[in-house]
Amino acid sequence: MWGNTDAEVNLWKEIAALAQKQVPNLQINLSTAGWNDYWTKLMMEASSGGMQAIISIQSQRTPQFASAFQPLDPLVKAQNFDLKAFDSTILAALTFDGGLRALPYDFGPYIIFYNKDLFKRDNVQEPKLDWTYDEFMDAAKKLTHGNQYGFAAFPYPDFCFPFALSNGATYLNGQGEIDVVNAAFVKAFESYAELVNKHRVAPQLPATQDANTAWSLWTAGNAAMVVSGPWDVVNAKSSVKFDFALATIPKGSKGSITIVGGSGFGISSSLKDPSLAFKAITALTSEEAEERLASAGRAFPARQAQQASWYKNAPVGSEEVLNRTLNGGVVPFKTTPNWQQFNLLFVQYGIPVMNGQTPAATALKEVQEQLSA
Amino acid sequence: MASPSSRPVKLRSAPTAERNDRPAKGKKVGSDRSKASTVLAFLLPNGLGFLGFMLLPLLASLVLSFFSWPVLGQHKFIGLDNYSRLFTKDPVFFRVLLNTLYFVVGYVPLNLIFAVAIAVWLNSNIRGGRIFQLIFFLPVFTPMVANALIWRLLLTPHGVVDYVLSFFHLPSPNWLGSDRLAMPAMILMSVWQGFGYNMLVFSAGLRSIPLPLYEAAAIDGAKPWTRFWKITFPMLTPSIFFGTVMTFITSFQVFVQPYVLTAGGPGVSTTTVVYYLYNNGFQYFKMGYASAVGWVLFAIIMVASALQFGFQKRFVHYEN
Numbered sequence: 001m002w003g004n005t006d007a008e009v010n011l012w013k014e015i016a017a018l019a020q021k022q023v024p025n026l027q028i029n030l031s032t033a034g035w036n037d038y039w040t041k042l043m044m045e046a047s048s049g050g051m052q053a054i055i056s057i058q059s060q061r062t063p064q065f066a067s068a069f070q071p072l073d074p075l076v077k078a079q080n081f082d083l084k085a086f087d088s089t090i091l092a093a094l095t096f097d098g099g100l101r102a103l104p105y106d107f108g109p110y111i112i113f114y115n116k117d118l119f120k121r122d123n124v125q126e127p128k129l130d131w132t133y134d135e136f137m138d139a140a141k142k143l144t145h146g147n148q149y150g151f152a153a154f155p156y157p158d159f160c161f162p163f164a165l166s167n168g169a170t171y172l173n174g175q176g177e178i179d180v181v182n183a184a185f186v187k188a189f190e191s192y193a194e195l196v197n198k199h200r201v202a203p204q205l206p207a208t209q210d211a212n213t214a215w216s217l218w219t220a221g222n223a224a225m226v227v228s229g230p231w232d233v234v235n236a237k238s239s240v241k242f243d244f245a246l247a248t249i250p251k252g253s254k255g256s257i258t259i260v261g262g263s264g265f266g267i268s269s270s271l272k273d274p275s276l277a278f279k280a281i282t283a284l285t286s287e288e289a290e291e292r293l294a295s296a297g298r299a300f301p302a303r304q305a306q307q308a309s310w311y312k313n314a315p316v317g318s319e320e321v322l323n324r325t326l327n328g329g330v331v332p333f334k335t336t337p338n339w340q341q342f343n344l345l346f347v348q349y350g351i352p353v354m355n356g357q358t359p360a361a362t363a364l365k366e367v368q369e370q371l372s373a
Numbered sequence: 374m375a376s377p378s379s380r381p382v383k384l385r386s387a388p389t390a391e392r393n394d395r396p397a398k399g400k401k402v403g404s405d406r407s408k409a410s411t412v413l414a415f416l417l418p419n420g421l422g423f424l425g426f427m428l429l430p431l432l433a434s435l436v437l438s439f440f441s442w443p444v445l446g447q448h449k450f451i452g453l454d455n456y457s458r459l460f461t462k463d464p465v466f467f468r469v470l471l472n473t474l475y476f477v478v479g480y481v482p483l484n485l486i487f488a489v490a491i492a493v494w495l496n497s498n499i500r501g502g503r504i505f506q507l508i509f510f511l512p513v514f515t516p517m518v519a520n521a522l523i524w525r526l527l528l529t530p531h532g533v534v535d536y537v538l539s540f541f542h543l544p545s546p547n548w549l550g551s552d553r554l555a556m557p558a559m560i561l562m563s564v565w566q567g568f569g570y571n572m573l574v575f576s577a578g579l580r581s582i583p584l585p586l587y588e589a590a591a592i593d594g595a596k597p598w599t600r601f602w603k604i605t606f607p608m609l610t611p612s613i614f615f616g617t618v619m620t621f622i623t624s625f626q627v628f629v630q631p632y633v634l635t636a637g638g639p640g641v642s643t644t645t646v647v648y649y650l651y652n653n654g655f656q657y658f659k660m661g662y663a664s665a666v667g668w669v670l671f672a673i674i675m676v677a678s679a680l681q682f683g684f685q686k687r688f689v690h691y692e693n
Contacts, residue, residue, distance in 0.1 A: 043658060047444045067445065147531060204530045206549035207638035222531075341657045352639040355550045363640065369464045 001030065001056045002038040011296055018292070019283035026276050028054075042068075051268040053277050054284070057102050058263045059093035060158075063337045069266040071099025075278040085287075086302045090262040093332035103285045106299030107262025108229035109325045110162050112250075113236065116243040118143055118224040127247035129324050133166075136225075136250035140201035143224040152214035152223035153195045153202035155350025157343055158333075159214060159227040161259055164188035165331065166252030172334060178342050178371055180364045189353065190360040197356030205351050209344065229261070230322065233314050234297035246314075246321045248328070257329035262302060338371060345370055434664040442661035455665035465641050466649070466666075472556065473645045477624045479560040480567075484620055485613065487564060488571035493605065495572075496579045506576065510569040517566060521633035524562045525549065549635055552642040559630050559643055567623075571616040578612030579605065607690040614689045618681050625674050646670045 003009040009032050016030045031052065033041050039061065045051045046068040057065060076083060083091060083100075090107035094100060112127065119126050124142045127135070140150025153159070161171060169188035173179040180189075195202045202223070205213065218226035219240050227249075236244055249258045265281040267274045283289065290301040294310040300322075301307055311319045336342065349363040438456070441449045459466050491509060495502045512520055527533045528548040538545040548558045582605065590600050628647040631637050637644035637652070644652075646666060654663030 040655070043444050065445070204547045204550055206525070206529045206547065207555055207635035207643065208549075209636035209638075338657070344652065344656055348636065348638040349640050351550060352552055355547060355639070357550075357552060358640060366464065366640070373458075373462055373464050 001032050002035045003032040004034050008298065011293070011298055015284060015289050015292060018286070018289050019280055022283035022286070023276065023279050026280055028280060049270055051270060053268055053271050054280055055266055055268060056263060057094075057266050059090065059104075059107075059261045059333055060335050060339060062094055062101050063096045063335050064339055066096040066099075066101055066337070068269055069101040070269045070271070070274055071101065072103065072267070072278065073100055075267075075274060076100070079275070079278060079282075081278075081282060085305065087260075087304060087326070089260040089326075089330050089332045090264075090302050093260060093262060093334070094264055094266075095332075102264035102266035103281050104262050104264035104302035105285050105290060105293060106231065107260055107302045108231055108300045109258045109260045109322070109330050110158055110227050110229050110249070111258065111321060111325055112225050112247040113218065113228050113232070113244055114225045114247055115218065115221060115223075115240075116245055118148070118221070118242070126245070127250075129248060129320060130256070131247065131250050133250045133252050137199065137201070140195070140225065141199065144201045147222060149203050149217070149223045150201040150225060151195055152217040152226045153192065153354060154205065154211065154214035155189075155193075155347055155354055156211045156214075157346055158211075158259070158261070160189065160192045160350075161333075162227065162249045162257065163192050163252065165257040165259065166249055166254055166329075167191075168252070168254040172336070176334065176336065178336055178338070178368070180346070181361075181368045186361050186364055189350075189364065193350075193354045193356070193360060196354045202354075204355050207348075207351050209347055211347075230300035230310070230314070230318075231298075233318070237297070237313075244315060246318050248321055248325050255329050256325070257331060258325060259333040260326075260330045261333040264302070342367070342371060434667055437661050438664035438668050440661040442659070442664075444658040444660060448661075451661075455662050456669070458662070459665055459669060465644070468641055469644050469646055469649045472641070472643060473625060473627070475556055476560060476563075476627055476645060477621065479557070480563050480624050480627075481617065481620050483560065483564045484568045484571060484624075485616060487568040488575055488616065489609070489613070491568070492572045492575035492579055493601070496576060506573070509572055512566045513569040517629045518633055520566050521562065521630055524558075525634055528558055550639055552639050555635050555639060555643045559634055562634065563624075563627070563630055567620070571620065574616055575609060575612050578609050582608045608692070610689045611691060614681075614685055618678060621677055621681065622674055625670065625677070646673075 001012050003012055012032065013030055016028050020028045032038075042051075042055065042065065046065065051068060055069070057069065062069075075081070086104055087107055090104045091100060093107070094102045094104055114127060116126065118124075119139075122143050122145075124139050127139070143150035157171070164171065164185055167184070167188050169184035170182070171178060171180055171185055173182075179185070196204060203217065214223070214226050215228060215232070217223040219236065221240075221242055225247075230246075233246075249256045265284050267277045267281065271277055285302070287303060287306060290299070290303045290306045291309055293299040294301045294306050295312070297310070297313050300310050307322075345367045349358070349367050352358040353360050353363045439450060439452055441447075441451050441454070495506055495509075499505075529535075530547055530550065534548070535545045546554055548554050586604050586608075587600060590604060595603065626647050627645050628651065631643045631645050631648045632651070635643040637648050647670065650663050650666040650670070653659045653666060
């Protein structure tokens with residue numbers, strides 16, 4: 001499991017102890033690493049065959065690591081385990097090559113976070129539940145003056161895909177491979193970049209791979225709106241000095257459609273008898289465990305019944321926004337085995353597009369070429 | 374801190390091995406075998422380290438470069454495919470080579486010119502010369518990552534440079550976001566970071582130039598400019614040669630600056646060979662391909678160094 005702070009690691013110790021009670025004849029040892037190191041460590045362990053029996057995985061990385069995880073479907077059937085209590089999009093996001101690779105503990109759609117104080121100060125109407133892209137643009141323009149920007153944009157796939165999807169553009173082809181050179185996607189990315197290079201409602205970007213660039217602008221109060229997910233509510237509450245709330249992704253030509261990602265626990269493919277390990281992961285994602293994760297603010301639970309305890313600590317109006325989003329238009333965040341490479345290239349080539357130096361079509365063509373080289 | 378010593382320091386491109394003529398204590402004089410075992414005992418720690426941490430990994434990477442070697446998945450021998458892919462199919466490798474060359478050609482001369490100029494200036498008995506020397510040397514021994522991060526903060530949109538320029542109503546470009554300015558910004562930062570080392574080497578070289586040469590030239594009526602070109606520069610060439618070779622090698626291997634300052638971007642405009650190697654090996658997990666990139670760089674550096682040693686005979690002046 002990954003964990004960046006003592007508080008996080010302690011919470012996972014608590015969850016492991018909870019699970020231990022459910023499977024007394026299995027010894028559960030928790031081993032953690034920081035977020036970035038975790039993936040390098042997992043890659044090295046997977047290549048040397050020294051993987052732990054139970055491994056945590058994020059949905060975006062499922063295809064990359066899929067071969068190291070057992071498909072859980074036979075175990076679900078054999079133990080008659082009920083998957084219906086989990087949100088269906090996160091189950092789909094954790095599925096690769098026809099097999100479910102992990103049981104989810106959390107998930108979340110990408111949505112808008114906004115700074116209520118800035119909206120109030122500039123006398124701009126706060127986002128309604130069904131606001132449109134025009135209304136979003138109008139608000140962003142009014143909120144942009146001096147060193148303050150209406151929106152913090154960054155060409156990270158997670159942050160700009162919701163805008164593309166809402167306009168009917170896709171980033172995968174029929175075979176599930178990356179295709180960012182199709183006309184609809186190029187057009188959608190162009191219009192996302194115009195937030196910086198035409199409408200100037202978002203600041204120019206330096207060349208970087210730091211995905212926190214946009215989030216830092218927002219938490220510093222220099223941008224009124226940013227895209228992130230429910231997992232960041234707990235971080236925002238502890239780090240920002242202003243009042244904030246959530247809003248849906250503004251409606252495009254195809255409505256408000258966003259991507260859903262999340263994390264869960266899977267079983268190493270090298271484990272001979274996985275039935276006990278499966279018991280353990282059902283315990284790690286049990287109602288009790290997810291209740292605890294939700295009330296600690298760590299995770300928006302993948303089990304629908306436990307989501308209520310998360311809302312208690314969330315900003316006012318979050319429940320309506322998340323319900324509307326989850327019931328409106330969400331798609332599982334489907335990725336590919338070479339996603340990490342795509343992610344790096346997309347950011348690297350996306351920045352000059354945002355800054356208005358390279359046309360979107362040229363940059364995306366270079367990304368696509370390098371992926372297939 | 375290395376303070377300038379009053380003794381003249383002589384710098385050579387390669388230190389001459391000192392011959393130990395005195396017999397080791399308690400050993401029979403002239404016993405070749407015991408001499409050999411003593412030599413071996415002294416060489417062993419370094420030799421083992423070299424073997425374990427240099428030679429074996431080096432050979433391993435050579436082997437890897439002939440394989441398709443994803444970290445996760447099947448390894449397959451593919452002969453020279455990685456190399457032919459680099460030069461025929463890879464859409465960016467030539468651009469990456471050119472970027473590295475751009476950096477080397479921009480950085481090495483600037484570094485050397487700055488280092489010589491400031492070393493000569495500090496050596497002309499100005500007040501507080503030692504303090505200045507310390508100040509110019511500071512960036513060399515502060516960690517490169519910290520330096521690059523500071524420059525990032527300086528050059529970022531709405532950063533310090535932006536603020537100062539706009540205070541004087543000057544246009545402020547997006548230094549790290551522009552494909553034309555990112556590389557010059559990286560070179561500028563690297564010169565600031567790196568010239569102090571060569572400056573120190575040259576200072577030491579300057580102090581070893583015999584004063585009577587200058588006195589004789591002054592009596593003959595040579596102006597300072599002439600004295601610099603006729604005495605200082607030729608006498609300094611051994612140090613400059615050492616500085617050039619070392620700076621060349623390290624600048625071909627530039628990595629931290631693109632890693633911290635620009636992440637190789639925008640686009641591919643600051644991706645250097647080593648940064649490309651890192652991405653292939655540790656981001657895309659293509660170990661075989663990354664190894665091939667490494668060996669191409671090895672060959673380039675070897676050829677470049679050999680050329681420089683060839684030029685040494687013509688341009689470097691040794692007193693004896």
